[in-house]
Amino acid sequence: MNREQVIEVYQDVLDKRRKRFPNYFFVGNEGKKYMRYMTCYLLEQRLSIPMEEIPFQVSANTLWSHRLRPPAMLYGWNYYEVIDNAYPGKFKPWQFQQAPDKYWDGEEGKRRAIEAVRYVIEEKMKIPVEEIPFQVNFHFFKQHGLGGAFTLLGYSPFQIVEAIYPSVFRPWQFAHVPMNCWKNEEYIREAMDDFLFKQLHFSSYHEAFLQLKGSHFTDFQLTGLFQMAFDSRMNNVRKWMKSQLNNENDELFYVNLD
Numbered sequence: 001m002n003r004e005q006v007i008e009v010y011q012d013v014l015d016k017r018r019k020r021f022p023n024y025f026f027v028g029n030e031g032k033k034y035m036r037y038m039t040c041y042l043l044e045q046r047l048s049i050p051m052e053e054i055p056f057q058v059s060a061n062t063l064w065s066h067r068l069r070p071p072a073m074l075y076g077w078n079y080y081e082v083i084d085n086a087y088p089g090k091f092k093p094w095q096f097q098q099a100p101d102k103y104w105d106g107e108e109g110k111r112r113a114i115e116a117v118r119y120v121i122e123e124k125m126k127i128p129v130e131e132i133p134f135q136v137n138f139h140f141f142k143q144h145g146l147g148g149a150f151t152l153l154g155y156s157p158f159q160i161v162e163a164i165y166p167s168v169f170r171p172w173q174f175a176h177v178p179m180n181c182w183k184n185e186e187y188i189r190e191a192m193d194d195f196l197f198k199q200l201h202f203s204s205y206h207e208a209f210l211q212l213k214g215s216h217f218t219d220f221q222l223t224g225l226f227q228m229a230f231d232s233r234m235n236n237v238r239k240w241m242k243s244q245l246n247n248e249n250d251e252l253f254y255v256n257l258d
Helices: 003-014 028-046 051-057 060-064 069-075 079-086 106-124 129-135 138-143 147-152 157-164 185-199 205-211 214-219 223-230 234-247
Strands: none
Touching: 003 028, 028 060, 028 069, 028 079, 060 069, 060 079, 069 079, 106 147, 106 157, 129 157, 138 147, 138 157, 185 223, 185 234, 205 234, 214 223, 223 234
């Protein structure tokens, strides 16, 4: 049968002019080709779903409620495999609102989750390495249909990125820092050193002690650090800087400037 004849049979089945598909209709590679014709017809013409909307609008129920489940079962296909047969390589399983059953299970599921996030970062969005901590946030996972990966890999943008790029980033670099990050003295020291010497370009703790203002934390989007590590008090910031000076065997007369 050619495409038009296959579609005519499918229309008759959908419109109940025919009770079922003909015997041996779905046999071998020819049957898979017929499935491709019918799936494309259903989504593009009968349901008028734009190509880019297929992952968001199509679920298993979309296909099964339009009589595609029996032929899919003949091939042992889930709903994603039916779509992949129609559009080979066009879509990834994780792009769909409903991932195939057990897709995220076990170690294989974790590997898939990591590869899915890596694909979006490197191939789809082409995010520069230095921009990853700023662009990979909670919204990123929702926007790109990565909710399953987000759940599986720990609900933390940093933890997920760390799984993909081990030891490349520090947790305090992210817009959404992990819980308890600012209770870790090492992370506070790293973040403050980066803030004072790389971003504000102070030459020493001594200079920073004299010139740092609370507004600097706001200007550089470090209010979380200011609030959680220093209780939003510049006096606590200066106490911390004084302790760093003391650690370096330097001396500074401390004045309460709050």
